[in-house]
Amino acid sequence: MFARLTVTMRVPLTRCLLGSLRGQPGQARALFTLQDHSKKPSSVPLTKESFKQLRRGDFAEATPDDLSKLKELVKGRIETDKDDLLKHNCDWMRTLRGSSPCVVFPKTTEEVSAVLKYCSSRRLAVVPQGANTSLVGGSVPVFDEVIISTKELDDIIDIDADGGTLSCEAGCSLKTLEKKARKKHLFFPVDLYIREAQIGGVVAADMAGPRTARYGNLHGNVLGLEVVLPDGTVLNSMSNMRKDNTGFDLKQMFVGSEGSLGIITKVSMACPPRPKFINVAMVYTESFDHVLEIMRLAKEQLGEIMSACEFMDNDAVMSVKQKHLTMWGVPSKPYYVLIETAGHCDMHDEEKLKFLFNLLKDKELIMDGQIGPLNYDDPTFVERLWNINGRILTALSSTGNVYHYDVSMPHSKQYPLVQKLRQEAGSDITKVASFGHLLDGNLHIALQSESFSADTLDRLDQLITENVTAAGGAVSAELGCGFKSRNLGAHCKDPVEMKLMRDVKKMLDPQGIMNPYKVFPDSQ
Ligand SMILES: Cc1cc2nc3c(=O)[nH]c(=O)nc-3n(C[C@H](O)[C@H](O)[C@H](O)COP(=O)(O)OP(=O)(O)OC[C@H]3O[C@@H](n4cnc5c(N)ncnc54)[C@H](O)[C@@H]3O)c2cc1C
Incomplete structure (x- = not known):
């Protein structure tokens, strides 16, 4: 029988690590193979050698004069040392390695604009780079593109607690933004998968996660953007307004554009009030049909307080090292459903969750069993459950x-x-x-x-x-x-969508210097 299954704690929303993935050359559908992030970047083969069928675009090669000019434009913040460049040339998964001669670190929108204007005039290809955690190789050069890092664009511009908005520069990390929002009792609505990820990269990659269904995706939560276009023009779509129905909502084009249309320099985000209480529980069940019925009932019963509903099968959970599962009291069962609520009234939230469990039991949708430790003072309880979910891929890859x-x-x-x-x-x-x-x-x-x-x-x-x-x-x-x-x-x-995408790309970036060899199929 179930013991008491709900635990109410004052804990921060926890992160969920997806794992690292790797791709291979020349495939219609990318392979993601888990890799060892600790692998030395210098041991990773050059991408141009692994992908021999790829042709370098018709771009100029950066000369020593170009490097001097770029150095001047960013007031000396340039890296050209081969060893120091490795971590910028190599992707997070240690599967791709470009050979860029430099990474520049502009500190202001004006500097980003000057760099892009110069690169455009010289036909130098560029790669925007945030924290370089892309799992699809979006943030590293393929050949010798100039890397433009947003690391130095790290100012918070404004936090409006009443309006529930936060605006900042593109290089602010999720960790910083979550902390700043929390201080104002706001919730930064992006899952903390990887805390060093920068908001510019997150928006450019249109990052999503388990709580996207509750808090909305970035197309909804981004209220404003400032973007520098490939020719150096600054597009100012910064706004804290939730409603603006005047003309096209052009900023949406840059959400998920993966650095192919311009460099995001500022972001304004909608941040809801921070939930005060997080409840999380795991239930075990016998079939996937039951998993879906549990989800339906959870939606019905928990309504607006449900923040995540994750499914894992036996092969997934049992892959997580046995010692963790024993320690965390998780038995081997056919299917697992992890349910999280985030709300503002602990009694109310707990009652709703309890009611759901009783209902699931009455309907014989969940198997007998219990999770533990059911220690109300254990602040790691939520994290442990999420950790099972987060360790699946890394456990399998080991x-x-x-x-x-x-x-x-x-x-x-x-x-x-x-x-x-x-x-x-x-x-x-x-x-x-x-x-x-x-x-x-x-x-x-x-x-x-x-x-x-x-x-x-x-x-x-x-x-x-x-x-x-x-x-x-x-x-x-x-x-x-x-x-x-x-x-x-x-x-x-x-095909019409693909054509429109290509047309937009051509209009904004006629020379194709922005993050080439990415997003668009090779044939196009
Ligand atoms: C362990 C791990 C787990 C992950 N799990 C998930 C997951 O579950 N769901 C998910 O959606 N993602 C996941 N990711 C990937 C996720 O997309 C990135 O972590 C994050 O969104 C990218 O942030 P970043 O600052 O590292 O950007 P980068 O990796 O540096 O860049 C990402 C892309 O955006 C472009 N870019 C970067 N900055 C800018 C800018 N200012 N303007 C324009 N373009 C820019 C880059 O050229 C690149 O194409 C995971 C990554 C890791 C390492």
């Missing part, structure tokens, strides 16, 4: 090669796909684990094998792309296209 897919599709089609993969993925796949953000139909599938094989990758790409597109889904739900998944658009976007 015992083999992992092909990872991040897809969106109708709920009813999700687990049938996982089961189909178990049947059809091939004999070299030893485990198919899945987990996902139920509230926004985002499923992560991790297929484990002893070692990487390009043939397996091709087979899996095809199998997954076919099934996801046939179900009306998207083959990249939240990680973007960047370099590794650049060819995906051709599979899942309407």
